[in-house]
Amino acid sequence: MSSFTDLGVPTELAEVLAGLGVTSPFPIQAATLPDSLAGRDVLGRGRTGSGKTYAFVLPVVARLAGSRTPRRPGRPRALILAPTRELATQIDATLAPLAAKLGLRTLTIFGGVGPNPQIRGLKAGVDIVVACPGRLEDHLRSGHASLDAVEITVLDEADHMADLGFLPVVRRLMDATPRDGQRMLFSATLDGGVDVLVKRFMNRPVTHHVDAADEAPVEMSHHVLHVRHDDRFPVLVDLVAAPGRTVVFTRTKRRAKTLTRQLIAAGVPAVELHGNLAQNARNRNLSAFSDGSAETLVATDIAARGIHVDDVALVIHADPPVEHKAYLHRSGRTARAGAQGTVITLMTDDQQGDVRDLTRKAGIKPTTSKARPGDALLAQLAPGERTFTAPSAPAPVSDEAGRPSGGSRRGHGRGRPAGAREQAPAAGDKSGGRPPKGRSAQQSRTGASGGQPRSAASAGQPRARRSGGGAGSTPVHTSQSGGAAAFSSGSRLGRRGGR
Template sequence: MSVTTADAILPLDEPTTTFADLGLPQPVVRKLAENGVTTPFPIQAATIPDALAGHDILGRGRTGSGKTLSFGLPTLARLAGGRTEKKKPRAVILTPTRELAMQVSDALEPYGHELNLRFKVVCGGTSMGNQIYALERGVDILVATPGRLRDLIARGSCSLEDVQVAVLDEADQMADLGFLPEVTELLDLVPPGGQRMLFSATLENEIDTLVKRYLVDPVSHEVDAAQGAVTTMSHHVLVVKPRDKAPLTAAIAAREGRTIVFVRTQLGADRVAEQLRESGVRADALHGGMTQGARTRTLEDFKGGKIKVLVATDVAARGIHVDGIDLVLNVDPAGDHKDYLHRSGRTARAGQSGTVVSLALPHQRRTIFRLMEDAGVDASRHVIGRGDLFDDEVAEIIGARSLTEVQAEAAMGAALHADREVGRLTRELERAQERAGELRSEAEKLTGRAARERGEDPAEAIAAAAAAQAAAEAEREAKREARRAERAAKAAEEERERAERGDRRDDRRPYQRDHRDRRDDRGGFRREDRDRRDDRRGGFRRDDRDHRDRRDDRGGFRRDDRRPYQGRRDDRRDDRGGFRRDDRRDDRRGSGGGYRDDSKPRWKRGS
């Protein structure tokens, strides 16, 4: 079949085509109606009939255009009524990220349930044992990331020999992440003759290679240009100074509505999220360094409204589908124009309006403006000057509020939280006091009963018990006071001793050699302690320069017990056991072995 291109973007004012008109099974149409989905998006109206007819599909459309139902609903219809063997799914949908795999499964599973079809998500970061168990029971449609699916096949837990429909979603991101070798390896395991569907926002050289290799006479549908220049999305670049970047980020994030903030690194995501929380913004981070459970909880909190701002890295750019995101904030510039388009695709989904704001430092202006040109985006530019962070024009565009207002709300919230904590502690104190009274009454009753059993007066016994308890408490308090007094006296004694040694930290003068009578940490005297013997060697220290006629532990004089230099050194041996040449002994013993006679002229010494 020849390749055709359907650029027909169906006008929204022509509700003539419904899902029932596209030939989908009635249970699926009924479930769509229950979910309020009756009119297909342009790419769905163009793609579903050809997919139901069994043609290979090449779909190109911007992110958020409704591609999941375009390939998912025809796949469900083709598999309905069939039988699936253990470990042998009949359809496989490959996605680049875990989030996207879960998003696809969540979108299609309600309609698959109407046709008794079983789904399973296979991706990294989740239990492989659980996935193996599900495959053992039989899975009709497997939604997988390439790496984990290849691992399961290598273990013998999954086989693709029964696959009838193979779908490759976000093929361009597969290429960007380096997954194409794994993708081709998996597609080679799919038996020929089945249906292949490939969907991507862009069709470049590597994607074209996949199309030529695996798709047979594909029907091509291109709906909504990949440049993302839609009338419902506005793009803005704010040129800011480095010191103004964090306050401006907090002010934009504090706006009403849901916001996604994109940064370049995982550490950057954690740092920005922490800064936003300190500014009073309910924010959390999402990146590949988190466990799958933590990522899932964060997304659920974002979807449920517990957090207003999600700080994410590019790994989540194509894996997040949350309704009602009306602003995307690029704190760090995207790596290339494709990353920018996929970041932008988190807003203005399904025809809704949205805003994309990029912060640019002065040295990043050229890079970001060139990126906008490559993406085919016409962005308005705003230079934020000193003292003019939140002018009226920028505030109207991005809905930002004053940072002072945000901090005031945060302070008010903290005050309310403190008030609630005071109330809680007060109630606990009242309950504790009430409990103490009940226990005291119970103790008095038991004391009176014990006194009656002994034949004594209950009132006197209760009074005696109360007095004994008071005396015991007074004794305990006296012991505590005595311990406090003992500690105070000990501290005062230590302070007095430090004062006598002149070692008080707060009164210490600049270093001078007047700290005497103290040993160092090796057991010897410090160098500044004068007039002391060196207890390690028994001799006097180097600074005792007036005690000369004393020998060290080797029998010789110490090096520091010598007169000022007079041209010759005193009687010492060198490190080889002999006398130095400048010593007074004659080291030329072969000529006599005696002492030199300095009283003779030098020319007579040898005679």
């Protein structure tokens, strides 16, 4: 197998990668790096988790360092466009140590936060901007940035940008870059709006396909659990109380918030991620998930693309998605970079036809089983001792404004008091983004980055909750807002919800 240096990556960058535990290129990297490092336009298709981030940040850093063009205020030399704030942040986290090694300066630009620090960063001069389209266009219109010095442009998750309606602003931004610059586009699919971008902006691109666009990784096992309405929540609690990180997907923002509260009340530390959260709340919740304070993330489809946390062992579709592409992207939070992963869809009687069509279009043949709380099957799918937190303090989640909404400060991963008044969970202690004792800052950063994962050493470690039961045990759940009944209501497949 080729090494990074064999592919043309400078020795200094290969040494940085080795220090991060990244020593062997993934197929998408091995396929594209010789062309991208040579300055050619590259069109790369690879499913989520295939290692696309290093495939474009390495040539960006290497080529900028080689060109030696000086930094100028407000005129970045490279532009990386991403559809979401989280993805932009994770790209920058992957990029930063490589750029620092070669003396390059990076800056993230996205909405949901104040513009002034971004304006100051642009004015100081920056080599590489990692941006979401909308806020970057605001800076261009206000005169704080110009793209006329951009030597390399990258579009990451281009199909997702098309799905989110960003193509008009992406076209305007691309039009503002020099036509003779290098351009790279990476995407899980290369159809529809993505093809429009390719024809308009790319110059004889070299195309690399490393997998089928609609194919799930072979390392991923798929299961459908046919459950009664009243059993959905107890079955879910049984699964997420097992050791290891789990991402639970819901259709709507309200459902994500409600389900997070219910899991906390049941003794499972959980955090939420959806479009109603302010950026600082998103950051805190992702930090809690990545550093192990809460090993369950309840999310809408905002987390289905681009969010990477190491060692996600299990993805659960609490609400089956409407579209098969959404199923594949959600499921792609596990089994990343060659790791093993399990995907479970909870299905009730009235969802059977829809789930059957969904899995057929996704090109998978799941194992379908009937399940009740406490069944041995649940312990097989999510092995390990079930542990539950004694509910004594608010959990690490936030309201839409990112403010603490309870009176007491939270501790890491502690559950909500069982009799607490139903309200938005609390957030905001200053320790929420710190790695726990015994975990290095580098490990915490790498685990939350969009880069190549480390080994799955922590995937099977049991959670440090206060009291536990045997494998397959399910707690009694009570909630002021309706508990399992509230979870079971309003969840039919086919109703579209917000992100």
